[in-house]
Amino acid sequence: MVSSTLFAAFLPLLGFVLAQDGSITGPTSSAAAAGYSCDATKCKLPDCNCASTDPPGGLKPEDTPMFVVFTADDAVQSYTLDAVNQFLAQRKNPNGCQPKMTYYTSLNFTNYTLVTDWYVAGNEIADHTMTHVGTPPENEVSGNLVALNQLAGIPLKSIQGFRAPFLNYSVDTLKMLASLGFTYDSSSSASVPVTDDDTDAFWPYSLDYGMANDCLAVEGLCKGEPKLPGFWELPMYALFDNRGVDGPHLMDPWLDAANGETAVNDTATLEYLKSTFTAHYNGKRQPLGLYTHPIHVSRSVPGTTVTNSTINMINAFLDWAQEQPNTWIVSSIQLLEWVRNPVPISQLDSFAPLKCSTPSVDSSLKICNGIPQNENGLLAHCAFPDFPFYTCYGCPQEPPSPAQPAPPQATESGGQTRFRLAANCSTPFWDPIKGECICNSATCAFTDQSRPIGPNGANLTGDQVSSTGDGTDASATSNPYVPFNGNGAAPLASLPAGLWAATVVGVVGALAGAYGAVARF
Ligand SMILES: [Zn+2]
Numbered sequence: 001m002v003s004s005t006l007f008a009a010f011l012p013l014l015g016f017v018l019a020q021d022g023s024i025t026g027p028t029s030s031a032a033a034a035g036y037s038c039d040a041t042k043c044k045l046p047d048c049n050c051a052s053t054d055p056p057g058g059l060k061p062e063d064t065p066m067f068v069v070f071t072a073d074d075a076v077q078s079y080t081l082d083a084v085n086q087f088l089a090q091r092k093n094p095n096g097c098q099p100k101m102t103y104y105t106s107l108n109f110t111n112y113t114l115v116t117d118w119y120v121a122g123n124e125i126a127d128h129t130m131t132h133v134g135t136p137p138e139n140e141v142s143g144n145l146v147a148l149n150q151l152a153g154i155p156l157k158s159i160q161g162f163r164a165p166f167l168n169y170s171v172d173t174l175k176m177l178a179s180l181g182f183t184y185d186s187s188s189s190a191s192v193p194v195t196d197d198d199t200d201a202f203w204p205y206s207l208d209y210g211m212a213n214d215c216l217a218v219e220g221l222c223k224g225e226p227k228l229p230g231f232w233e234l235p236m237y238a239l240f241d242n243r244g245v246d247g248p249h250l251m252d253p254w255l256d257a258a259n260g261e262t263a264v265n266d267t268a269t270l271e272y273l274k275s276t277f278t279a280h281y282n283g284k285r286q287p288l289g290l291y292t293h294p295i296h297v298s299r300s301v302p303g304t305t306v307t308n309s310t311i312n313m314i315n316a317f318l319d320w321a322q323e324q325p326n327t328w329i330v331s332s333i334q335l336l337e338w339v340r341n342p343v344p345i346s347q348l349d350s351f352a353p354l355k356c357s358t359p360s361v362d363s364s365l366k367i368c369n370g371i372p373q374n375e376n377g378l379l380a381h382c383a384f385p386d387f388p389f390y391t392c393y394g395c396p397q398e399p400p401s402p403a404q405p406a407p408p409q410a411t412e413s414g415g416q417t418r419f420r421l422a423a424n425c426s427t428p429f430w431d432p433i434k435g436e437c438i439c440n441s442a443t444c445a446f447t448d449q450s451r452p453i454g455p456n457g458a459n460l461t462g463d464q465v466s467s468t469g470d471g472t473d474a475s476a477t478s479n480p481y482v483p484f485n486g487n488g489a490a491p492l493a494s495l496p497a498g499l500w501a502a503t504v505v506g507v508v509g510a511l512a513g514a515y516g517a518v519a520r521f
Contacts, residue, residue, distance in 0.1 A: 024217075024238060024248050028191040029200045033215035035223035043208055046340035047230045051205040051212035053194070053284050057342035065345055066280070066327045067287040067335050068318075069234075070101040071186070072294045073128055073163060073251075075109035079301040081118060083294035087314055091322065091329060095349045097356035099329035104128035104163040104186075107147055107400065113370075113379050113390040115152035120370030120428045122357035124331040125154050126161035127182070130402050134168025138176055142453040143405035145180070149462040150406045151391045153370065153421040153430065156181075156462050157449040161332050163187050167236075167251075171220040174207065174228060181451035184232035186332055188213040191248055193240045193276075194283045201286045204234045204339045234332055237280075237289045241272040251291045254310050266313040273317045281324060287335055288321075290314075328354065359428035359444070367438065368392035368418075369428045378433065380418065382410075392432050394418030406465050423448040423461035 038050035049056055055064040072084055088099050102124040105115060108131055119125045125148060129140040141162065148154045160183035164173060169187045177185055190201040190213060200213050207228040213235045215222035241247035241258040249256045249272070258268035280286050297306050297314065321327050326345050330338075337353035348354065361371060368378040375392060382388060382395035394417055396407035409417045419435035421427060426446035429439040439445060450459035 024189050024191055024250055026191070026248065027200070027245060028189045028217040029213050029215040029222070031198050033222055034200070034212045035215075036210065036212040037224075038209040043206070045342070047206065048208045049203070049205045049232075049339060050209065051202040053199060053202060053286065055285055055342065056203055056339045059342055059344060061283065061285045063344040063346070064285040064342075065338070065348060066277075066285055066321075066324065067338070068277075068321055068327060068329045069287050069289040069332055069335050070099065070292070070329055071104060071163070071289065071332060072101065072292050073104045073165075074106050074132065074293060074295065076103060076105055076115050076118065077109060077111055077301075078114060079298045080294035081114055082300050083298040084292070086297075086299070086311060087290075087318060088329065091318065093328050093330075093354065094326065095354060095356075097354065098122075100124065100331045100334060100357075101329075102126050102161065102332040104161070105144070105148065106130065106132040106165065107144060108132065109387045111389045112148075112151040113375075113392060115148065115154065116370035116392060116427060117372060119152070119154055119158070120359065124161065124333045125152070125159060126163065126332065127159055128163055129165055130400070130405065132165045134164055134166040135170050135173060136164070137402070138180070139402040139405075141176065142180055143400065143402045145451065145453060146405035146465050147400035149465060150420055151389075151393055151396065151400065153393055153427045153432070155421065155423075155426065155446070155448040156451050156453075156460075160184060161186060161234075170218060171226050174211075174226055174231070178207075178228040178231040180453060182231070184234055184332070184336055186234035186236060188233055188235050189217070189248075189250060190235040190237045190286075192245055194279050194286055196245055200235070201237055201280075202235055203286060204232055204336055207231050207233060232336060234336060236291055237287060239272055239276040239288075241268070247272075252293055252296050254314060255296060264310075266307075266309050270313050270317055274320060277317075277321055277324075281327075290318075330354070359426075361428050361438070365438070367431045368433060369430060371428055392418070393420045394432070421448075421462050423463045 036051060040050050043050050045057055055061060070088065072080065084101060088101060091099050093099050100122045103118060104126045106128040115125055127141055127144045129136045130143045130147065131140065133140050145156055145159050148159060149156050162177050162182050162185050164187040167187050174185055192199045192201065194201045202212055207226060210224040210227055211221045211233060213233065236250060238248040238250050239253050241249065243260060247259065254266065254269050255264065257264050258272055277288050280288055295301055297311060298304055299306060334353050338351065343351050361369060361374060363373050365374050366378065368375040379390040379392060380395050381390055384399050387399065394409040397410045398407045400407060411417055418432045420432065421430050422437060424447055425437035425439060426444060429437055429444050431438060448461045450461045452459050
């Protein structure tokens with residue numbers, strides 16, 4: 001059973017949970033509500049940073065790059081990656097590398113092999129729960145780690161970030177993330193323009209001294225809580241139309257009517273994307289975010305309603321932003337790496353986290369490794385009726401679920417099972433069919449790190465999740481799975497009645513997201 005105190009703690013928030021859809025209509029914090037104080041003489045980079053509107057490390061704004069964080073949420077499918085690619089694939093950052101982004105991944109309707117490919121191409125894969133539930137129980141969050149490791153070959157240490165479905169999170173969610181070895185959350189809102197005196201547009205900060213965002217929106221947050229040393233918050237920066245603080249836009253702003261009008265107007269949207277960017281750029285260079293649900297800007301999904309005008313407007317904004325000197329399009333983790341080690345503009349070209357990241361694997365090799373030219377013809381097709389998917393790592397007997405995120409592998413007709421990612425090999429160098437690592441040099445050497453997601457509080461690495469011992473045994477997955485600090489998974493029938501409602505809303509939300517309904521999460 002998941003701790004009943006955890007459930008009890010967020011039941012009072014249920015009314016808020018059900019009302020919240022990830023959009024904001026006004027300030028979610030204030031200086032008084034934040035009650036924030038941080039001792040900058042004790043809180044030092046790289047592991048501690050006070051919530052501040054000033055650039056990190058004492059940099060002057062003119063020495064600070066302008067970051068545009070690009071994120072996507074929900075299931076990963078070919079049409080969602082096509083949607084992202086229409087904005088990023090043709091671009092280059094100032095160092096000549098293609099921009100990378102963060103995909104906050106939920107697993108219903110996700111095609112695992114595309115997650116592998118997206119990760120190996122240098123993008124960040126982050127956690128958005130398994131079945132898309134707000135204020136999630138622990139097995140929704142840790143199960144996402146396990147399933148992405150098992151079926152997409154993402155090393156556990158590479159999944160560092162989390163965004164709550166519907167942006168619904170609680171104090172307990174943040175504590176849980178820290179306990180599961182996450183580095184950051186990005187679910188909160190910066191809801192007051194940078195040009196207002198009481199702006200809450202803080203640079204990413206650690207929670208050593210508690211939260212300073214969403215103090216009016218999430219019960220028990222702020223006034224020094226929760227104190228989570230070394231755990232970071234990346235606020236989501238709202239955009240503001242000509243109503244200023246009364247006209248905020250957060251996710252998928254191109255779906256909103258601007259300036260109090262009743263219909264979407266791409267020209268008006270472009271106007272405030274630019275004006276908000278300019279306010280940040282000419283001020284203290286707080287990052288800007290483009291927080292997308294790719295399904296809403298996909299031109300290949302059945303029933304799509306997005307217009308060419310909207311697609312062209314988003315690209316026009318990015319074209320314009322990239323014309324402003326020292327503007328970089330980045331993933332959440334790239335932004336955080338820079339905040340923790342804030343080198344000035346003059347040194348950015350040699351800053352490792354922003355460098356191009358193409359693994360050097362011989363293109364003639366036949367190896368199922370997340371590189372399309374290598375893995376062609378090697379994918380396993382897992383023909384589950386609700387959401388069939390492909391994977392390099394062998395089909396599970398059943399789709400992963402919070403109760404069993406690592407189902408035993410189904411044996412193929414030839415009798416061969418595949419080897420899941422070893423803890424001492426990185427994804428592009430691991431051959432899951434032969435069960436061997438093709439890395440022979442220091443440049444590709446890799447070791448995953450363990451995380452506290454195992455039975456009875458054990459720290460597990462990826463290959464321990466799927467095996468009983470030697471790390472690469474493909475057939476030894478336990479069933480039933482014994483997950484998560486020995487607490488096991490809560491049988492759904494035993495959930496309190498209120499949680500059923502939250503669960504149902506989450507599932508409906510995931511379905512709506514996957515099929516392009518107008519509601520946004
Ligand atoms: Zn979502």
